[in-house]
Amino acid sequence: MFENMILEGDCLELFKEIPEKTVDCVFADPPFNLKKKYNSHKDKLTESEYLYWCKRWIQECVRVLKDDGFIFLHNIPKWLTYYATFLNEIAVFRHWISWDAMSAPMGKTLQPAHYGILFYSKTSDKSRFKELRSPHKRDRKGVLVKDYGGKKSILHPFGPLCSDVWSDIYRIRHTKYRDDHPCQLPIHLLERIILMSTEEADLILDPFMGTGTTAIAAKRLGRKFLGFEKDTSYCNIARKKIDSEIFLSKVGGYWVSFYLGEIITLRECDWNNLKKYFLIPEDIKEIDKQKINLIKNII
Numbered sequence: 403m404f405e406n407m408i409l410e411g412d413c414l415e416l417f418k419e420i421p422e423k424t425v426d427c428v429f430a431d432p433p434f435n436l437k438k439k440y441n442s443h444k445d446k447l448t449e450s451e452y453l454y455w456c457k458r459w460i461q462e463c464v465r466v467l468k469d470d471g472f473i474f475l476h477n478i479p480k481w482l483t484y485y486a487t488f489l490n491e492i493a494v495f496r497h498w499i500s501w502d503a504m505s506a507p508m509g510k511t512l513q514p515a516h517y518g519i520l521f522y523s524k525t526s527d528k529s530r531f532k533e534l535r536s537p538h539k540r541d542r543k544g545v546l547v548k549d550y551g552g553k554k555s556i557l558h559p560f561g562p563l564c565s566d567v568w569s570d571i572y573r574i575r576h577t578k579y580r581d582d583h584p585c586q587l588p589i590h591l592l593e594r595i596i597l598m599s600t601e602e603a604d605l606i607l608d609p610f611m612g613t614g615t616t617a618i619a620a621k622r623l624g625r626k627f628l629g630f631e632k633d634t635s636y637c638n639i640a641r642k643k644i645d646s647e648i649f650l651s652k653v654g655g656y657w658v659s660f661y662l663g664e665i666i667t668l669r670e671c672d673w674n675n676l677k678k679y680f681l682i683p684e685d686i687k688e689i690d691k692q693k694i695n696l697i698k699n700i701i
Contacts, residue, residue: 403421403424404419404420404628405605405626405627405628406617406621406626406627406628407627407628407629408611408614408617408628408629408630408631408637408640408641408644409628409629409630409631410631410632410634410637411630411632412630412632413459413462413609413610413630413632414458414459414462416609416630417459417462417465417466417609417630420466420607420628421466422465422466423466423467423468423469424466424468424605425466425467425468425471425605425606425607425628426467426468426471426472426530426599426600426601426604426605426606427467427471427472427473427474427595427596427599427600427604427605427606427607428463428466428467428471428472428473428474428606428607428608428609429473429474429476429592429595429606429607429608429616430459430460430463430473430474430475430476430608430609430610431476431477431585431587431608431610431612432456432459432475432477432609432610433445433585433610434477434478434481434585435447435449435452435481436478438585452481453481453484456481456484456485456488457488459609460475460485460488460489461488461492462609463607463609464489464492464493464524466607467524468524469524469525469527470523470524470525470527470529470530471523471524471530472496472521472522472523472524472530472531472599472600473489473493473520473521473522473523473524474499474519474520474521474522474595474599475489475519475520475522476501476517476518476519476587477517477518477520478514478517478518479516479518482498482518482520485520486498486520489520489522493522493523493524494522494523494524494525494526495521495522496521496522496523496531497521497566498518498519498520498521498566499518499519499520499521499566499567499568500516500517500518500566500567500568501516501517501518501519501568501571501591502515502516502567502568502569503515503516503517503571503572503573519595530599530600530601531598531599532597532598532599532669532670532671533563533564533598533669533670533671534563534564534594534597534598534667534668534669534670535558535560535561535562535563535564535667535668535669535670535673536561536562536564536570536666536667537560537561537570537664537665537666538557538560538561538562539570559677559680560668560673560677560680563670564594564598564667568591568594570666571588571590571591571594571661571666572588573588585612586612586613586615587615588615589615589618589619589622590619590659590660590661590666590667592615592616592619592620593619593622593623593651593659593667594659594666594667596619596620596623596625597623597657597658597659597667597668597669598669600623600625602623602624602625602657603624603625603626604625604626605625605626605627605628606620606625606626606627606628607627607628607629608627608628608629608630609629609630610630610631611629611630611631611636611637611640612631612636612640613636613639613640613643614629614639614640614641614643614644616629617629617640617644618643618644618647621644621647622647622649622650622651623651623657623659624650624652624657653665653676653679654675654676654678654679655675656668656669656672656675656676657669657672658672658676
């Protein structure tokens with residue numbers, strides 16, 4: 403079985419080499435058919451051509467997934483409505499995750515303000531799913547942005563359980579942080595998905611690996627990865643980045659997701675073991691950004 407590898411080639415051909423029920427989680431971020439400039443893909447198909455192609459690789463994603471596995475498909479809402487139609491016949495709907503990420507105005511329509519991530523399981527088995535927490539939203543002075551009235555004293559010290567609207571993870575906008583690829587996702591978006599749906603040493607498959615974001619997130623979190631990518635230059639970028647990645651996103655033996663030096667996602671089941679690494683005052687009104695930072699030098 404292929405593990406910790408990026409295979410170069412067309413995903414529909416490479417899927418033929420993967421036995422059924424061997425993958426723990428699938429994440430797919432396919433071309434959106436929006437005329438993006440990919441090196442080795444024509445991102446300008448007719449609607450029927452695009453949907454026929456999508457249905458074929460979606461069926462393969464479900465085939466290779468274990469019975470307790472999860473699948474996540476990232477795209478614009480238009481295409482996800484069709485994806486859901488395909489998946490409803492062969493998998494079990496869990497959530498439509500709304501990733502709050504503003505895109506360019508399209509004219510004579512509502513301003514697009516989110517990408518969708520379809521979340522399905524292969525069967526009704528829910529045992530693999532883990533609840534997540536993200537930090538409370540605060541202003542620059544550390545004051546809670548949301549008014550909780552008289553309920554502040556019973557708030558969770560770290561933050562609320564994650565909902566199906568993710569507004570705390572941002573697109574990669576600055577060119578100096580981007581690879582030579584038209585559609586690159588932030589690593590901590592993939593880390594959140596991986597923490598929610600897998601355990602250490604599980605195998606995550608990405609049939610459109612691009613420049614390696616899913617693989618790097620998996621490696622940081624102690625998971626195995628398998629990627630498909632048909633463009634040689636993207637494969638080379640991804641392999642180089644993966645080989646040089648040495649950071650393990652871990653605190654005290656527990657996997658978490660970091661952004662700008664702060665934990666932005668942790669698993670609810672790990673909180674009792676992680677809370678000792680945080681400075682949490684008894685009076686939640688006194689919490690500021692400095693006091694909820696991870697204690698230095700423990701990583």
